[in-house]
Amino acid sequence: MINGRKRAGRGAAVAGGKAYAFRLFVAGNESNSTQARGNLAQLCEEYLKGRYQIDIVDVWKDPAIALKHSVLLTPMLIMLKPRFGVSVLGNLSDTKKVLATLRLIGDER
């Protein structure tokens, strides 16, 4: 937690002020999905405060959209902006991995 806050300070300077948009596919209130929601929200607050947007799609309510995007496993995070297509499968509990995939850390170098 402390480490997280330290990184948050550096995180604000990361990715030079670009706007981020995510689509998170969830399956109702299933535990992995709720975890993903929570983890994503926390992550965005720490690193992308004020410049992120999360679109939640519930596959039970909108299965046609899930089919269109070929999302079969949930929860699934798809980044829309700035780079479309990067995706992460899972409840996003491995924060480091998520950040690395979304290129939110490691940009300092």
Added chain:
Amino acid sequence: MATSIRRAKHKDPAGQQERRKAIQKVPTGIVGLDEVLRGGLPAGRMTLFSGGPGSGKSLMGLQSLLHSAGAGEPGILVLFEERAAAVRQNARSLGWDLATLERKNLLFLMDARVNPELVVSGDFSVKGLLAILDHQTKAMGARRIVFDAVDTLLHLYDSPSRERHELYALHEWLLNRVLTAIMTVKTVQKEESPSRYAFLDFMADCVIHVDQRVTGQITTRRLRVVKYRGSGYGRNEYPFIIGENGINVIPITSNVLQHRSPGPQVSSGQAQLDGVLGGGYKRGTSILLAGSPGAGKTTLACVFARAACLRGERVLYLNFEESPESMVSNMLSPGIVLAPMIKTGRLVVQSYLPEAMGAEEHLFHALNALDELHPQHVIVDAISACNRMGSEQAAFEYLMRVLNACKERGITCFYLNQALGPDVIAEISGIGISSIIDTVVVLCQLSIGGSMKRQLIVMKSRGSKHSDRFHEYRITDRGVDLVKA
């Protein structure tokens, strides 16, 4: 408690009948497989097809789906490995038009491939898949579903217990929606050793192992029903082929020998030989013509074939020694003209190299020919060549099944055997067949005083008063001649 149950059974025979109702089955439409399954797959339940790569399990799933679609029952094919476009294209090579069925909403191909490079962070589940399937099933009114290459999906999970958990969820979903489902799984190990997916075997109501193996340099395909809850099933390994129109399984159609009784006598095509045989060959029986090379087996068989065709009958000649052209040409020297018979279609010659394919493909062609041509007589020239079909056992099975098929249909069956000595006259591949053969004619050649002397003897002929002497014969340019003693 126990006594009350006993009393109930005793008093309520009708109720007992009710309890014994057979489970509902869904036919696969795969020739031969429905017989092995005694009707088809268990309705509303899950069947597992497992086997190595290229064994044919995905094709079986697709073929059964198409059969149901053809009967107006929509189905979904969930593809975890192959691309939908590739499946459509491969289907076209078998003459199946998937696109039309898709347009009519009788078939839905779902591309469920998961990008192998997908980053995983934390746990996930197949709920998304279930939601989509729910939507799709309701939209189409689907009754059937095939999950192709489920192992690809399961590999995403790190732990076997997670895999199991997800599959149970999937299975529960299937049972709740009362869908008849098929799952295909790739297995790499031999079926005997415990597989990673042993729990799938336990979960499924019906399990079929599909196998592709090489015996004596020839590839053969087999399938075996390992389990079928609530139903009897054929318990052996059954050979099958992937033919032009799909999969064909070749089961033994009956457990009981249902041979027709022999018919009246029919001429051998040679009047004197008829006398020796006690009237002729009996229709629907099996005749073994054995002898060393050059003794005249093919000549004698062709004499019969020509006479039969002239009578208006049809003859199927399975030739493992030479091509139809070569045979017709060679038979001209003993004065047997076969070309007109072939032209009118009364005589059909099918030539194959024994090693060209496995025994079950040979069997498939033979049985197909029987069903298409409905011949009165079949000639196999020569059974000794069948050894080259891959293994002696394979050859024996082929010959036994052809013989069986002929006897069930009342077709006269001639087996020509190249025997190099008196001991092996009534043997195929070292396995004695004399007990199932009705008539044995042996052609012997001896060199006496600088010339070849040929004699034939009818060793046995069930139901006929045949001569028990040697009869000298000659092969002239007008056929076979028996020399008067």
